[in-house]
Amino acid sequence: MKTKSPVRLTMDKVVVRVVQIPMRRPIVARLGEFKSFPYILTDVHTKEGVIGHSYLEPYRVTAAKSIVALIEDMAEQQRGKPVAPFDRFEEAVRSLHLLGRQGVMLIAIAAMDMAMWDALAKALGLPLVVLLGGTVGPVRAYNTNGLWLIPIERLADEASALVAEGDFTALKIRLGRDAVKDDLKAIAEVRRAVGDDIILMGDFNQGLSFSAAKRRLHQLDDQGLEWFEEPIVFDDFTGSARLANELKTPVQIGENIYGPRHFLQAVAAGAADCYMPDLERIGGVTGWLRSAAIAGAAGLPMSTHLYPEFSAHLMRVTETADWLEWRDWGNPVLAEPFEIRGGAIHIPDRPGAGIAWDEAAVKRFAI
Known part of the structure; x- marks a missing residue:
């Protein structure tokens, strides 16, 4: 009996965009006041044509520039590699051993990771939870x-x-x-x-x-x-x-x-x-x-x-x-x-x- 070949995706490019959305009810908290909220939209494109989506919420739009740069740098390092979230996560985290595992580098990893999981589930035609x-x-x-x-x-x-x-x-x-x-x-x-x-x-x-x-x-x-x-x-x-x-x-x-x-x-x-x-x-x-x-x-x-x-x-x-x-x-x-x-x-x-x-x-x- 023939079995269906497993879906394999390959990283191609990443497109990152920043938006800022007005809030219906502004945030008024100890951490500050926000009348609008920024989002970093990340699209992981694969050579097979599947696109995975994710987003980040960096609170302050001034933080977006550095995060976007790190996502784009990470994407370039991963270009041509399999869309394998566990492998890519470990590879990216190991690269932080001399810089520390926290901060914006991990935030950039998260953007890529979520988009890769989204792409894999789409390629299989399954909701992520399934x-x-x-x-x-x-x-x-x-x-x-x-x-x-x-x-x-x-x-x-x-x-x-x-x-x-x-x-x-x-x-x-x-x-x-x-x-x-x-x-x-x-x-x-x-x-x-x-x-x-x-x-x-x-x-x-x-x-x-x-x-x-x-x-x-x-x-x-x-x-x-x-x-x-x-x-x-x-x-x-x-x-x-x-x-x-x-x-x-x-x-x-x-x-x-x-x-x-x-x-x-x-x-x-x-x-x-x-x-x-x-x-x-x-x-x-x-x-x-x-x-x-x-x-x-x-x-x-x-x-x-x-x-x-x-x-x-x-x-x-x-x-x-x-x-x-x-x-x-x-x-x-x-x-x-x-x-x-x-x-x-x-x-x-x-x-x-x-x-x-x-x-x-x-x-x-x-x-």
Whole structure:
């Protein structure tokens, strides 16, 4: 009996573009204020004609120039080689031994890695989750599209609108106002609007010193929040572990962890009760899979940070999958945004990660 030859793809070229998209609800947080958000769109072209897509969210458009240069340099090094994400990931990481495994180099690796996985799944005619051994289906999500450090009197109406965007059962609220009484009032306003059954995640965006966090989190520990996210600077694993050991409310970190080895360091330090890696820092699909194995072995919940389209596929094959962070900031450049209903993101049954660019929008938002 004849068997079908396996699909083999070869790297040809990479096209990288930068867009900046206005936000419906500007970000107002300890990390800064953003009225628009930049995206780095990466297209990996293969000699066989399959094109893999990915994107990065570098926060500040000034960071894009250096990241784009690194992606293009990496693409040139990989030109003519097989599209084999694990091989290319290891090869790229080994090249960092003398420079360090963190920072923008790993972010560039992530862009290439996600696009390669997308291309492989497309070549096989499979959704990414199926290529990874899972099935297409819903992933529970919370809405992170608002509830920033805006005037407290606006929170109730915004919370109600956020729930209605997809019949959400969970929302993220940003905390860390100047006085704890204002954080308490903000939580109360949101609960007044949406009820006690809506789950609230509290995010401090690294805005507190350790001593301030110790006081503030104890004062908020009876508010029934799902977690306290990044109360202190992200790489203070010792301080974060001390907080996690003292508090009833789980401590959540992870969006600023760079790669699986850094992730293992956090886990070994007992830095948090739960983790939420960011795909551009953890190392794309490959970095996530390796980190998820660590979390699974340790029995630690894994949630996602941004990148909802790729993240949905990964959550379906993650042993300790917890919550997906939903945001729609990049939807204007997507040809077919993912569907949100019943408080879940629904993975479409189409090849690859399921993303394609709306080229007219890309042109409109290009910088």
